[in-house]
Amino acid sequence: MFFQNFFLFLFFVYFSIQITNNRPIIGIVTEPSLTELEKYGSQYIAASYVKWIEGSGARVVPIKYTLSSSELIQILDQINGVLFPGGDASLDGTQFYQTLKSIYNYAIQKNQEGIYFPIYGTCLGFEALNILTSQDMNILSKVGMENITLPLYFTTLTPKSRMFKNASSEILLILSSKNVTLNNHEYGVLVDTFNNNNKLSQFYSVLSYNYEISLQKLPFVSTIESIDYPIYGTQFHPEKNIYEWRIDEDINHSFDAVLISQYFGNFFVSESRKNSQHFANQTDEANALIYNFPIIYTAKDEPSFEQCYFFEP
Numbered sequence: 001m002f003f004q005n006f007f008l009f010l011f012f013v014y015f016s017i018q019i020t021n022n023r024p025i026i027g028i029v030t031e032p033s034l035t036e037l038e039k040y041g042s043q044y045i046a047a048s049y050v051k052w053i054e055g056s057g058a059r060v061v062p063i064k065y066t067l068s069s070s071e072l073i074q075i076l077d078q079i080n081g082v083l084f085p086g087g088d089a090s091l092d093g094t095q096f097y098q099t100l101k102s103i104y105n106y107a108i109q110k111n112q113e114g115i116y117f118p119i120y121g122t123c124l125g126f127e128a129l130n131i132l133t134s135q136d137m138n139i140l141s142k143v144g145m146e147n148i149t150l151p152l153y154f155t156t157l158t159p160k161s162r163m164f165k166n167a168s169s170e171i172l173l174i175l176s177s178k179n180v181t182l183n184n185h186e187y188g189v190l191v192d193t194f195n196n197n198n199k200l201s202q203f204y205s206v207l208s209y210n211y212e213i214s215l216q217k218l219p220f221v222s223t224i225e226s227i228d229y230p231i232y233g234t235q236f237h238p239e240k241n242i243y244e245w246r247i248d249e250d251i252n253h254s255f256d257a258v259l260i261s262q263y264f265g266n267f268f269v270s271e272s273r274k275n276s277q278h279f280a281n282q283t284d285e286a287n288a289l290i291y292n293f294p295i296i297y298t299a300k301d302e303p304s305f306e307q308c309y310f311f312e313p
């Protein structure tokens, strides 16, 4: 009787303890190269996103947006989360958008099957998440938030959110009072639009907002967390505080700004440690990692990202 209960007890302990994968690998989706970067290659990933993930304790595999569905699923099945980066790519019916959609649908399906699979969207990636969830290409409004560094306005949902419940009072104070989050987006999701859209408001919690300058200083959504899925987005760019140095961009590199960049990176990578998917073997893993691709110092001769990785289909 004792042993029977004891094994039942072990069974429950085993299945209630969360997996911790201390060798997480994050996929980052490529984008069609911006005009000034085309000479280096047709697809790119700004290295700041890669370093941001690496600096938080994970490795990176590139996910070419031109992969076939079967190639895409094959990669997704072996990694622990995906970052949708910022950039300037069109989302309107493009292959890039279709790939983000397939990844989003994959994450929803895996999480429904009990496999924790996080996604983090930054800037364009954040906008893509809002379009994917609302299934509405016209969900964005022109907000004119280019090159503006701001503090966040938190909501009543912030303290209990997964994203912020473990944040120290120091982090929360910096985020809510200092100009540390860089906005660089022509479009955004107005809080009113969000609240009036059932698909968005039933899927995400708004954890922060800011005021736009293009219309009538209306609030727009700046941080989201899905209520039931490990899906997160920030309209601002946490990776730039540490890794991008353009002098014509209002990027804050202060000690506090670096702390908040690391906060978001640490949060996302800690989410990916809850997923235990892995490559079939070391050879497959090695061949997939971004280390196979050269990094180029693009800002040396173009006003651009400091460094980028380039890819061909």
Ligand SMILES: *[C@@H]1O[C@H](CO)[C@@H](O)[C@H](O)[C@H]1NC(C)=O
Pocket (backbone or CB within 6 Å): 162, 163, 166, 270
């Ligand atoms: C918050 O911290 C607790 C205790 O350290 C930990 O168990 C939990 O996973 C953390 N939550 C998140 C969302 O990081």
Ligand SMILES: *[C@@H]1O[C@H](CO)[C@@H](O)[C@H](O)[C@H]1NC(C)=O
Pocket (backbone or CB within 6 Å): 148, 149, 150, 177, 178, 179
């Ligand atoms: C933050 O930036 C805004 C303008 O972008 C400025 O008006 C405000 O004074 C700044 N606040 C701090 C604390 O530097």
Ligand SMILES: *[C@@H]1O[C@H](CO)[C@@H](O)[C@H](O)[C@H]1NC(C)=O
Pocket (backbone or CB within 6 Å): 147, 247, 248, 249, 250
């Ligand atoms: C971006 O903002 C910074 C700081 O306000 C300013 O020095 C810079 O000229 C701006 N860049 C552009 C392209 O407007």
Ligand SMILES: *[C@@H]1O[C@H](CO)[C@@H](O)[C@H](O)[C@H]1NC(C)=O
Pocket (backbone or CB within 6 Å): 149, 178, 179, 180, 252, 253, 254, 255, 256, 257
């Ligand atoms: C950068 O962040 C610091 C906080 O560390 C803040 O005091 C300062 O106003 C910010 N600088 C700019 C230019 O926004």
Ligand SMILES: *[C@@H]1O[C@H](CO)[C@@H](O)[C@H](O)[C@H]1NC(C)=O
Pocket (backbone or CB within 6 Å): 280, 281, 283, 284
């Ligand atoms: C690694 O796994 C792949 C299947 O994904 C297989 O084709 C390959 O032979 C394996 N390599 C080694 C060294 O085991």
